[in-house]
Amino acid sequence: AQSVAQPEDQVNVAEGNPLTVKCTYSVSGNPYLFWYVQYPNRGLQFLLKYITGDNLVKGSYGFEAEFNKSQTSFHLKKPSALVSDSALYFCAVSPWGGFKTIFGAGTRLFVKA
Amino acid sequence: GAVVSQHPSWVICKSGTSVKIECRSLDFQATTMFWYRQFPKQSLMLMATSNEGSKATYEQGVEKDKFLINHASLTLSTLTVTSAHPEDSSFYICSASFLVRGRTEAFFGQGTRLTVV
Numbered sequence: 001a002q003s004v005a006q007p008e009d010q011v012n013v014a015e016g017n018p019l020t021v022k023c024t025y026s027v028s029g030n031p032y033l034f035w036y037v038q039y040p041n042r043g044l045q046f047l048l049k050y051i052t053g054d055n056l057v058k059g060s061y062g063f064e065a066e067f068n069k070s071q072t073s074f075h076l077k078k079p080s081a082l083v084s085d086s087a088l089y090f091c092a093v094s095p096w097g098g099f100k101t102i103f104g105a106g107t108r109l110f111v112k113a
Numbered sequence: 114g115a116v117v118s119q120h121p122s123w124v125i126c127k128s129g130t131s132v133k134i135e136c137r138s139l140d141f142q143a144t145t146m147f148w149y150r151q152f153p154k155q156s157l158m159l160m161a162t163s164n165e166g167s168k169a170t171y172e173q174g175v176e177k178d179k180f181l182i183n184h185a186s187l188t189l190s191t192l193t194v195t196s197a198h199p200e201d202s203s204f205y206i207c208s209a210s211f212l213v214r215g216r217t218e219a220f221f222g223q224g225t226r227l228t229v230v
Contacts, residue, residue: 032218043119043206043223044157090156094219100147101208101219105156 002027004093006104013081013111021076021107023091032094033074034101035065037087044090050074061085081111116140117209119222126197126229134192134225136207142187143209147219148180151204163190197229 005024013019025033035047048059055067065076074091091104116139126132136146145164149157161182163169169182179201181193190209194201204226208219 036221044221046221100159100162103157 002093002095002102004091004102004104006089006091006107008107009105010108010110013109015083015111015113016080019078019081019085019109019111021089021091021109022073023075023104024071024073025091025093026072027093027095027102029095033065033067034092034094035059035063035074035076036090036092038090038106039087047076047089081109083111083113085109086111117143117207117220117222119205119207119225121225122223123226124228126227128198128229129196131193131195132197132227134194134205134207134227136190136192136209136222138188138209138211138220141209141211143190143211144187145210146184146190147208147210148182148190148192149206149208151206151224157206160192194227197227199229202227202229 003026007022011021033050036044037047038044047063048057048065050057050067058064063078065074067074086109088106088108090106092101094101118137118139120135124132147162148160150160151157159172160175161169161171163182163184165184165187171177179195184190204224206224208221210219
């Protein structure tokens with residue numbers, strides 16, 4: 001079965017420190033990979049996506065993600081966290097040949113001042 | 114980039130009434146639209162897939178008679194929650210897909226928060 005796993009329900013980081021939000025996937029073929037952020041009572045905001053090419057993808061608000069095909073991972077990273085980065089982050093995949101988006105369970109990020 | 118707009122952003126309705134949520138693709142014709150539901154502190158769960166001019170395909174466990182989906186045009190899909198009950202209170206998000214360089218990509222609306230009292 002196709003699935004996306006975000007192993008951490010919550011990540012706590014001090015402001016200014018680097019952050020990583022983990023994501024692994026189990027999808028056949030060559031999927032598109034996405035990260036979205038959701039602020040309280042708001043819809044999804046697109047952060048970045050990987051289609052092909054360079055394994056390090058740069059996105060909005062200073063976020064980047066590293067695609068690792070052998071480990072089937074697509075971890076979200078930021079060199080220096082901000083308090084305003086505190087939100088709910090979703091990893092998602094869109095399988096090859098299809099367009100259904102499969103979401104991970106989400107990881108809540110808390111950045112402490 | 115492509116824009117998907119949902120209306121209303123939030124709605125409060127009385128138990129037993131019906132509520133309609135609109136999803137519009139503003140600058141492209143969407144081949145397919147999707148409706149998701151998000152429970153508090155949980156991920157998005159796909160409810161149904163709709164193609165213009167045909168009946169929606171519902172995911173297992175989703176009541177098609179309760180969640181009526183109409184995809185009347187390539188830019189508009191509606192979700193009607195019929196005879197709403199408090200347990201239908203949730204965050205509903207739509208997405209619309211179209212072809213980008215030979216691959217379909219999905220773009221998401223801002224969501225609709227439904228509260229049934």
